[in-house]
Amino acid sequence: MLEAQLQAALTRRERLGLRRTLQSQGHAGLVDVSSNDYLSLSRVPSIRQAVADALADVRIGSGGSRLLDGDSPLHARAEARLAAYFGAPAALLFNSGYDANVSLLTTLPQPGDIVVHDALVHASMHDGIRASRAAAVRAFRHNDAGDLERVLRGVLEELDATDEVQAGRRNVFLALESVYSMDGTVCSLRALAGVLEKFAPRGARHILVDEAHGVGVYGRGGRGVCEALQLAHVPSVRLITFGKAWGCAGAVVLCPPLWREYLLNYARPLIYSTALAPMQVAAVLCVLDALERGDVDEQIATLHTRTRQLYAALGRPYVCDPLPPAPIVPVYSAQPLELAARVQRAGFLVRAVRYPTVPRGEERVRLCVHAHNTREEMEQLAAVLAAPDASL
Structure with missing residues (x-):
C-alpha cells in the first residue's frame, strides 16, 4: 500500500514535469x-594545500555530538576565532545552515511570541517557523517595509498584544536573508529594522539574518551584508554558512552568550547530531586564515567586476545601492528546462528552478557568477541568452 502511494506521488510529479533527480554526471x-x-x-x-596540510593533524570524524564525545579544542578555537572575526559576542557551530535555521526558529520564539518573515526566506526558515511555539507567524511582501508595518499592526491587533509587546512580555522576531538565494536581491535591513522599532522595545524585538549568500561577497573581508551596511549590531543573530562563498561546509550562529547556551540545551538538530567533522572545521579555519591575511580580497573584487559585466552584457539594470549587485542573476522563462538545456549545449552549466522551489509563474534559470569566470564568458553567456528562442 505505501509503495503504491509513494509511486503515485512520484508519477504525479513526473506527469507535471516537477520530479527532481540527481544530476551529477x-x-x-x-x-x-x-x-x-x-x-x-x-x-x-594555496587554500587546497593549506587544507591538505591541516588534515594531517586532525581526526576525520568527530565521533559524537558536541555534548557527548564530539567536542574538541579545535571546535572551540574555531568558534572563538569566528566570533572575533565577525565582531560577535559568541559563536556556535552547526553542521549546516539548514540545521541552524531550524534550530533558531524552533527554540528561540517563546509561547505567545510573534514571528514575521520576508515572503522569500529559505525553506529552512519556513520549516523552523512551522515547528515553532510562536502564537502567530506572518509573511510580508519581499523587502517591503510598508507591508511589514501593515502586517505587524494587523497581527498585534488580532492578538490584542500591543501592550504586552511594549511591556516586554511578548517578543517579536523578524526573519530575513541578507541576499535572497533565488532572486539575488539584497535585504533592505535598515528600513525593515526601522519598522520593527516602532512596534517593539529593544528587549522585545529580535532580528535573525541568514547571511548564507552574503558572507564572503559583501563587507570588509567578506564579513557580509550587515557589516557592509554598518548594521552588524542590529540583528540579534547572524547565520554564517560555509558552503557557499567559503567553499567548505557547515555553519556558525553568531549570537549573545546566553543564546548560545540556550541553543546548546534546546536545539535538537545540534544536540542529536554528530558534531561537525574536525576535517571540515580545519578547512573552515584555513579559509578564515586566508581572509584574515587579505588573500581573498582580489577574488571578492573580481567577483563584483564579473557580476557587473554580466549585467552590462545582458543589458539589464541593477538596483542594489549602496552595494554592488549580488552574483545571483535570475533569468525568467516560461520554459526554464528548455532554456537551461540550450544554454548547457552552448557550454555553460546552468540550472532551471521551478515550482515548488519558486512560485508558479516565476520559473527561471538561476545564474551564479564566480571569481574564476572571465569577461569573455560573461559576454558569451549573455549572447546565448539573448538568442531569439531564449524565452526571456
Missing part, C-alpha cells in the same frame, strides 16, 4: 555559472 568541460562557490575558493591551490 555529464558536465565536464562546462563553464560553471550555477554553483554557489562564488569566490571559487574550493579551487584555489
Whole structure:
C-alpha cells in the first residue's frame, strides 16, 4: 500500500514535469555559472594545500555530538576565532545552515511570541517557523517595509498584544536573508529594522539574518551584508554558512552568550547530531586564515567586476545601492528546462528552478557568477541568452 502511494506521488510529479533527480554526471568541460562557490575558493591551490596540510593533524570524524564525545579544542578555537572575526559576542557551530535555521526558529520564539518573515526566506526558515511555539507567524511582501508595518499592526491587533509587546512580555522576531538565494536581491535591513522599532522595545524585538549568500561577497573581508551596511549590531543573530562563498561546509550562529547556551540545551538538530567533522572545521579555519591575511580580497573584487559585466552584457539594470549587485542573476522563462538545456549545449552549466522551489509563474534559470569566470564568458553567456528562442 505505501509503495503504491509513494509511486503515485512520484508519477504525479513526473506527469507535471516537477520530479527532481540527481544530476551529477555529464558536465565536464562546462563553464560553471550555477554553483554557489562564488569566490571559487574550493579551487584555489594555496587554500587546497593549506587544507591538505591541516588534515594531517586532525581526526576525520568527530565521533559524537558536541555534548557527548564530539567536542574538541579545535571546535572551540574555531568558534572563538569566528566570533572575533565577525565582531560577535559568541559563536556556535552547526553542521549546516539548514540545521541552524531550524534550530533558531524552533527554540528561540517563546509561547505567545510573534514571528514575521520576508515572503522569500529559505525553506529552512519556513520549516523552523512551522515547528515553532510562536502564537502567530506572518509573511510580508519581499523587502517591503510598508507591508511589514501593515502586517505587524494587523497581527498585534488580532492578538490584542500591543501592550504586552511594549511591556516586554511578548517578543517579536523578524526573519530575513541578507541576499535572497533565488532572486539575488539584497535585504533592505535598515528600513525593515526601522519598522520593527516602532512596534517593539529593544528587549522585545529580535532580528535573525541568514547571511548564507552574503558572507564572503559583501563587507570588509567578506564579513557580509550587515557589516557592509554598518548594521552588524542590529540583528540579534547572524547565520554564517560555509558552503557557499567559503567553499567548505557547515555553519556558525553568531549570537549573545546566553543564546548560545540556550541553543546548546534546546536545539535538537545540534544536540542529536554528530558534531561537525574536525576535517571540515580545519578547512573552515584555513579559509578564515586566508581572509584574515587579505588573500581573498582580489577574488571578492573580481567577483563584483564579473557580476557587473554580466549585467552590462545582458543589458539589464541593477538596483542594489549602496552595494554592488549580488552574483545571483535570475533569468525568467516560461520554459526554464528548455532554456537551461540550450544554454548547457552552448557550454555553460546552468540550472532551471521551478515550482515548488519558486512560485508558479516565476520559473527561471538561476545564474551564479564566480571569481574564476572571465569577461569573455560573461559576454558569451549573455549572447546565448539573448538568442531569439531564449524565452526571456
